[in-house]
Amino acid sequence: MYRPQEDSYxxxxxxxxxxxxxxxxxxxxxTGTGFLAVNAAMLGASSVTAxxxxxRAVFSARVNAWSRRLPIRARQGGLDEALRHGPFDIVxxxxxxxxxxxxxxxxxxxxxxxxxxxxxxxxDSLPTLLTPGxxxxxxxxxxxxxxxxxxxxxxxxxxxxxxxxxxxxxxxxLRNRTDYLYSSQLAEPGALTEEVVVVRADRPRTRS
Numbered sequence: 001m002y003r004p005q006e007d008s009y010x011x012x013x014x015x016x017x018x019x020x021x022x023x024x025x026x027x028x029x030x031t032g033t034g035f036l037a038v039n040a041a042m043l044g045a046s047s048v049t050a051x052x053x054x055x056r057a058v059f060s061a062r063v064n065a066w067s068r069r070l071p072i073r074a075r076q077g078g079l080d081e082a083l084r085h086g087p088f089d090i091v092x093x094x095x096x097x098x099x100x101x102x103x104x105x106x107x108x109x110x111x112x113x114x115x116x117x118x119x120x121x122x123x124d125s126l127p128t129l130l131t132p133g134x135x136x137x138x139x140x141x142x143x144x145x146x147x148x149x150x151x152x153x154x155x156x157x158x159x160x161x162x163x164x165x166x167x168x169x170x171x172x173x174l175r176n177r178t179d180y181l182y183s184s185q186l187a188e189p190g191a192l193t194e195e196v197v198v199v200r201a202d203r204p205r206t207r208s
Contacts (some may be wrong), residue, residue: 024089033062041070091136115144130203164198
């Protein structure tokens with residue numbers, strides 16, 4: 001399962017800065033260990049539903065919630081299942097977003113040739129997942145296409161902006177993907193750092 005790393009902490013900080021969590025109904029999509037779900041619950045969310053396709057991740061999230069006596073329900077499933085439990089006031093997601101060539105793919109972080117095979121369906125579903133006035137916070141790498149995310153969200157009639165950034169050295173996963181990143185022109189040859197961003201998407205209270 002995916003354990004908390006720099007992107008997880010960046011997203012948790014963005015959630016704390018955003019406010020509005022107290023009393024909110026929250027979705028943590030691609031929860032991993034439940035780190036973000038725990039953060040949302042500790043910030044006062046009235047309920048948190050955490051989804052992951054990995055049964056080990058779901059078990060870990062349940063243990064982390066139970067040990068802290070927090071109002072978190074961890075469930076196994078993907079986006080279709082999450083949609084059946086919505087809408088939510090806040091959607092959080094640290095989805096798989098690493099571009100890969102399809103060989104030796106690891107579902108914890110690899111997300112297709114452009115890194116968007118989870119991200120794009122999630123963006124398209126946010127108008128349904130969010131309550132009017134609700135917001136989403138999604139973290140991903142610059143190599144996944146920040147402008148592509150912003151454009152996709154705006155095309156779905158959501159307000160979208162980058163609310164947090166951090167430049168970090170390549171970890172073991174990206175160091176093993178450098179040949180693909182360079183050859184596909186997703187990263188400049190020789191690059192050894194990536195910018196990780198948190199994108200915020202707001203659903204208007206009323207349709208324009």
